[in-house]
Amino acid sequence: MGKLSNPQKTIETIKKYQFSFQKKFGQNFLIDEHVIHKIIRGAQVTKEDFVLEIGPGIGTMTQYLAEEAREVAAVEIDRKLIPILGETLSAYDNVTVINEDILKVDIAALAMEKNGGKPIKVVANLPYYITTPIIMGLFESHVPIDNITVMVQKEVADRMKVGPGSKDYGALSLAVQYYAEPYLVANVPANCFIPRPNVDSAVIRLTRHEKPVVDVDNEGLLFNMIRASFNQRRKTLQNGLKNSDLISASKEAIMDSIREAGLPETVRGEALTLEEFARLANILHRKMNEK
Numbered sequence: 001m002g003k004l005s006n007p008q009k010t011i012e013t014i015k016k017y018q019f020s021f022q023k024k025f026g027q028n029f030l031i032d033e034h035v036i037h038k039i040i041r042g043a044q045v046t047k048e049d050f051v052l053e054i055g056p057g058i059g060t061m062t063q064y065l066a067e068e069a070r071e072v073a074a075v076e077i078d079r080k081l082i083p084i085l086g087e088t089l090s091a092y093d094n095v096t097v098i099n100e101d102i103l104k105v106d107i108a109a110l111a112m113e114k115n116g117g118k119p120i121k122v123v124a125n126l127p128y129y130i131t132t133p134i135i136m137g138l139f140e141s142h143v144p145i146d147n148i149t150v151m152v153q154k155e156v157a158d159r160m161k162v163g164p165g166s167k168d169y170g171a172l173s174l175a176v177q178y179y180a181e182p183y184l185v186a187n188v189p190a191n192c193f194i195p196r197p198n199v200d201s202a203v204i205r206l207t208r209h210e211k212p213v214v215d216v217d218n219e220g221l222l223f224n225m226i227r228a229s230f231n232q233r234r235k236t237l238q239n240g241l242k243n244s245d246l247i248s249a250s251k252e253a254i255m256d257s258i259r260e261a262g263l264p265e266t267v268r269g270e271a272l273t274l275e276e277f278a279r280l281a282n283i284l285h286r287k288m289n290e291k
Contacts, residue, residue, distance in 0.1 A: 004060040004088060005033035010194055013058055017084050021195060027078070029057045030125065030151075032192035035203075036064050042185030042205050043123050043149035045069050050115040054102045054124035054134070057081065059088035065123060066092040071114055075102050102134060107143040119146035119208070128153045128199075132172060135206070139179040147207040149185065157184060157202035164271055171230045174274050175223065178214070180206035214278035221247075221288075222281040229269025229277075237269045249288050257284040 004010050010031050013019075021027045030036060039061065045051055045068045056062045056074035058081060065072045066089070075098045076085065085097045098105065111120045122145060126134060131152050138145060152160075159168045161182040176182055185203040190196045216222045228244035229237055241247050241254045249257075258265060261280045263272070272280070 003033070003063060004029075004058055005031060005036055005064075007031040007194065010058065010060065013084060013088065014194075017080075019058075019080060019084065022078060027057060028125075028193040028195060028197045030060050030188075030192060031194050032188075035186060035188050035192050036061055038186040039123065039149060039151075039203050040064055040068055042183075042203060043121055043147065044205075045121060045123075050111070050120050052107065052110065052120055052122045054122065055126050056085060056097070057125065059085050061123065061125065062089055062095060063092070066095050069121075070094065072096070073098060073110060073114060075100055075105055077101050103137065107138070107141070111144050115144075117144060119144040121146050122148040122150075124148065124150040126150070128156070131156065136175060139175075139208070145208050147205055148180070149203060149205045151188065151201050151203050154187060154200045154202040157182075157204045160204055160206070164273055169270055170233075171226050174226050174277065176206060177274055178212070178222075180208050182206055214275055215282075216278050217282050218285045221285050222278060225281050225284070226269070226277055229272070233268070233270060235268070236265070237263070237267050237272070238265060240269055249284055253284060253287040257287055 004013065010029055045065065047070055049069045051065050051069045051072045053062055053065060053072055053074040056076050062072060062074050072095045074095060076082065077100065079099050082097065082099050089095050111117055122138065131150060135148060135150060138148060159170060159172045160176045161184060162168045162173055183205045185205050188201040188203060190200060224246035225241060228246045229240045231244065232240050238254055238258055242251050257280055260283050261276065
């Protein structure tokens with residue numbers, strides 16, 4: 001079986017199996033070898049690594065991962081792709097294909113079985129509408145992960161890596177940066193895929209922090225504050241928090257906390273760094289628990 005990064009080979013394979021693309025699975029297959037090499041270098045895959053690939057499609061990236069990694073588990077939700085993967089990956093004895101929804105896979109158990117519980121590397125090409133929930137789910141579940149290298153819509157990659165003062169800065173920026181260090185690996189134009197998506201894409205690597213970059217007493221409160229602040233971007237921080245169902249603190253406690261954190265009363269959430277949000281969350285948490 002030849003390499004699927006050759007567009008002709010991809011088209012032949014699709015025709016042979018009379019495969020029809022499913023919009024709900026966000027199926028756009030990569031056909032650019034240069035981009036594939038960038039992704040694998042970006043993911044820092046070595047012969048020591050167990051790699052979890054989410055959304056292998058017809059196995060284009062999987063072929064290259066199998067050559068670079070010790071072992072690969074490829075999780076594919078579309079059962080119609082399983083016989084195709086059986087053929088395209090037949091030359092590799094270090095790949096396991098799992099026909100399942102990634103949200104139902106016990107990744108911690110997989111990491112234990114395949115990697116002795118040590119942190120794994122994740123490479124993913126997912127439908128863009130579910131990319132963020134899956135990435136956040138991986139981080140929030142605290143499964144052992146070294147890094148996640150993922151293809152996303154370009155504007156989502158921009159949002160993940162920016163800081164305060166940009167229109168792209170928001171709840172996603174803060175949530176990602178709480179757990180990981182984002183690094184833009186490559187911009188990927190639409191003509192690198194079959195079929196061509198309607199948007200430009202980017203590959204971003206999220207390297208998990210070994211220990212949290214901020215100390216928070218209540219992680220749930222921190223994230224609720226961040227969501228409340230950006231749900232109504234045009235409001236001041238104190239009004240955003242006061243009007244939110246996510247925050248059960250009194251108006252007085254909110255105002256006192258903002259003052260104690262050394263922030264102006266008119267500040268908006270979009271002006272705060274992660275460190276400032278964490279400090280404010282800790283002060284508010286203390287005030288909410290004062291008798």
